[in-house]
Amino acid sequence: MNNIRLELLSEEHADVLFRFETDNRGTFEDESFSRHPSYYERNTFQEILEDLVEEQGQQLHAMYLVFNEEEELVGRVNLMKFVSEPFLKAEIGYLIDPTHQCKGYGTKAVRLLLEKAKNVYGLHRIESGTSPDNVAAQKVLMRNGFRHVGTYEQYIRVGEQWVDSSLYEKVLD
Numbered sequence: 503m504n505n506i507r508l509e510l511l512s513e514e515h516a517d518v519l520f521r522f523e524t525d526n527r528g529t530f531e532d533e534s535f536s537r538h539p540s541y542y543e544r545n546t547f548q549e550i551l552e553d554l555v556e557e558q559g560q561q562l563h564a565m566y567l568v569f570n571e572e573e574e575l576v577g578r579v580n581l582m583k584f585v586s587e588p589f590l591k592a593e594i595g596y597l598i599d600p601t602h603q604c605k606g607y608g609t610k611a612v613r614l615l616l617e618k619a620k621n622v623y624g625l626h627r628i629e630s631g632t633s634p635d636n637v638a639a640q641k642v643l644m645r646n647g648f649r650h651v652g653t654y655e656q657y658i659r660v661g662e663q664w665v666d667s668s669l670y671e672k673v674l675d
Contacts, residue, residue, distance in 0.1 A: 506607060508579065508614050511565035513555055519567065520547050522575050526599055564623065568598070568611045576602040579611040581619055581628070591627040592619065596642070608642040616646060620674040628674065631657070631667040640668065648672045 511519070524542055540546045554565055561584055568577035577598035584592045594615065598608045619625040630648065632639040640650075648670040656664035 505571040506576070506610050506614070507569050508566040508611065508618070509569060511551075511554060511558065511567060513551060515567055516548055516551055518575050519551065519578075520544060522578075522599065523547070526597075561623075563592070564618070566611075566615060566618075568607060570602070570607065574602075575599070576607050577611055579608075579615045581615065581623065581625075584623070584625075589627065590625050591629060592623070592625055594619075594628050594630045596639075603638070608639075609645045612642055612646045616672065616674065626673065626675055628672045630670045632670070634666050634668045640670070643670045643672075646672065 509515075527542060541550065554563075558564060563584060564581040566579050567575055568579055570576045577596060579594070579596040581592040581594055594612065596608055596612060596615075598611075616628060619628055628648075630643055631654070632643070634653065644650075649672070650668060651671050652669050654667045654669060657667035658665055
């Protein structure tokens with residue numbers, strides 16, 4: 503267990519990723535943020551995927567799918583909002599299928615992506631934000647050497663209310 507591999511998002515992943523997103527819609531929207539209902543329409547999803555792949559080519563982000571040893575898609579782990587010199591930083595985010603949570607996949611996927619952040623993308627710093635209530639996500643970050651640096655109050659709108667965000671960082675050098 504815990505043998506995983508990361509695969510850079512491509513248009514070839516459209517079907518498996520669409521199924522992953524729609525199957526886990528309720529959980530992901532509860533754990534992170536809700537998406538517009540059109541995101542879950544196949545044609546719109548395809549357009550979004552094509553845009554994401556194109557933006558990867560422009561080094562705006564790097565989106566990876568997490569596959570386990572049985573070749574099941576168990577999650578996503580992403581580097582977003584790349585910032586070049588003089589900062590050389592990005593934000594990390596991840597989602598693990600609820601049926602595969604608490605099995606170490608998130609911790610391992612973040613660890614593998616941190617290696618890519620440094621060795622492939624030449625980044626110096628990685629930042630992340632979680633809901634103050636999402637202890638599991640915070641544990642994944644801390645197991646990977648992140649440290650808590652503060653809290654943004656009323657940072658993101660979820661539904662009809664503003665919620666805080668706990669901030670974490672890791673320097674890769």
